Amino acid sequence: MILFSSRSVLLSVYYPQIFLILTSGSYLALSSVVALGANIICNKIPGLAPRQRAICQSRPDAIIVIGEGAQMGINECQYQFRYGRWNCSALGEKTVFGQELRVGSREAAFTYAITAAGVAHAVTAACSQGNLSNCGCDREKQGYYNQEEGWKWGGCSADIRYGIEFSRRFVDAREIKKNARRLMNLHNNEAGRKVLEERMKLECKCHGVSGSCTTKTCWTTLPKFREIGYILKEKYNAAVQVEVVRASRLRQPTFLKIKQIKSYQKPMETDLVYIEKSPNYCEEDASTGSVGTQGRLCNRTSPNADGCDMMCCGRGYNTHQYTKVWQCNCKFHWCCFVKCNTCSERTEVFTCK
Ligand SMILES: *[C@@H]1O[C@H](CO)[C@@H](O)[C@H](O)[C@H]1NC(C)=O
Ligand SMILES: *[C@@H]1O[C@H](CO)[C@@H](O)[C@H](O)[C@H]1NC(C)=O
Numbered sequence: 470m471i472l473f474s475s476r477s478v479l480l481s482v483y484y485p486q487i488f489l490i491l492t493s494g495s496y497l498a499l500s501s502v503v504a505l506g507a508n509i510i511c512n513k514i515p516g517l518a519p520r521q522r523a524i525c526q527s528r529p530d531a532i533i534v535i536g537e538g539a540q541m542g543i544n545e546c547q548y549q550f551r552y553g554r555w556n557c558s559a560l561g562e563k564t565v566f567g568q569e570l571r572v573g574s575r576e577a578a579f580t581y582a583i584t585a586a587g588v589a590h591a592v593t594a595a596c597s598q599g600n601l602s603n604c605g606c607d608r609e610k611q612g613y614y615n616q617e618e619g620w621k622w623g624g625c626s627a628d629i630r631y632g633i634e635f636s637r638r639f640v641d642a643r644e645i646k647k648n649a650r651r652l653m654n655l656h657n658n659e660a661g662r663k664v665l666e667e668r669m670k671l672e673c674k675c676h677g678v679s680g681s682c683t684t685k686t687c688w689t690t691l692p693k694f695r696e697i698g699y700i701l702k703e704k705y706n707a708a709v710q711v712e713v714v715r716a717s718r719l720r721q722p723t724f725l726k727i728k729q730i731k732s733y734q735k736p737m738e739t740d741l742v743y744i745e746k747s748p749n750y751c752e753e754d755a756s757t758g759s760v761g762t763q764g765r766l767c768n769r770t771s772p773n774a775d776g777c778d779m780m781c782c783g784r785g786y787n788t789h790q791y792t793k794v795w796q797c798n799c800k801f802h803w804c805c806f807v808k809c810n811t812c813s814e815r816t817e818v819f820t821c822k
């Protein structure tokens with residue numbers, strides 16, 4: 470079987486049952502995904518909404534990219550929250566799309582925004598590299614001349630609109646219940662995509678004798694996903710509490726307004742919004758999806774969220790001592806070997822009780 474090691478993590482997330490069928494140690498290749506049949510695969514991915522399953526069946530090539538995008542979002546979430554009591558842990562353990570945070574908290578807001586942005590980012594990147602049927606470079610931006618600034622579109626502009634539309638169709642399709650949470654989730658999905666769209670970059674290249682720039686061509690490129698992670702983290706810190714307004718005749722939640730403001734003020738498009746206060750994530754609690762902080766590494770001297778005081782919620786911490794050993798003072802000898810000393814240091818780490 471062909472090995473796609475970079476995809477194996479994703480595939481184990483996506484196709485746990487199939488991984489069980491395969492003998493351990495063998496890997497599942499994209500070609501065998503296709504060979505196994507989109508029908509079987511798509512029916513086995515847990516947690517897909519009906520419309521997502523339909524998209525999976527009609528675009529089996531895209532489902533891999535979607536999964537990679539969602540995984541990229543989860544990885545970024547875990548990076549951004551690595552020092553927090555909540556470390557994105559409830560996410561992505563069973564399936565990329567199956568589980569969600571039960572509480573409509575600002576943490577949930579972040580996960581939705583980063584996942585939706587991740588899918589849009591991955592699909593757009595795959596389009597630019599010719600990895601997906603039905604899309605490619607942004608054709609509207611080809612050959613057009615920008616009179617004012619004196620350059621023309623050239624190269625391969627990332628088709629962010631396609632990626633965003635795809636993310637909208639797929640990620641948003643899981644919101645099937647007509648409740649307040651749906652409005653919150655859809656808003657945050659859109660906020661994540663909007664932040665990505667606003668961060669698209671323009672890259673240019675000069676042509677002409679010795680860089681004289683007689684002509685200049687430009688194209689749009691995707692930002693690094695890390696940048697999106699940092700921006701969404703700031704949006705998380707400034708997240709806005711909202712409540713639903715039931716405006717229609719059927720009294721269904723119709724739109725969101727900022728809470729604690731008398732007039733109807735809607736949140737901004739790129740605001741992250743939440744409807745419920747966050748739990749403190751100190752103790753394990755299945756009803757809120759908190760795994761607690763017992764066993765988490767903490768920093769004894771830090772006054773911040775990663776400090777043992779904050780991280781362990783006053784329960785105290787355990788000290789573990791160990792000896793770190795590494796090669797040091799390496800010298801090159803003629804000819805040709807390297808001789809090193811062994812250095813060691815007593816180190817301590819602290820974990821929450
Ligand atoms: C496109 O496909 C190639 C070959 O399978 C892979 O190496 C690359 O990472 C893919 N790019 C994207 C953005 O998915
Ligand atoms: C998050 O915290 C839990 C326990 O509190 C731990 O088991 C898990 O490894 C952590 N995850 C990451 C990505 O650090």
Ligand SMILES: *[C@@H]1O[C@H](CO)[C@@H](O)[C@H](O)[C@H]1NC(C)=O
Pocket residue numbers: 768769770771772
């Ligand atoms: C712990 O926190 C202190 C103060 O913020 C910092 O100087 C130190 O580098 C941190 N230690 C580790 C191991 O991260």
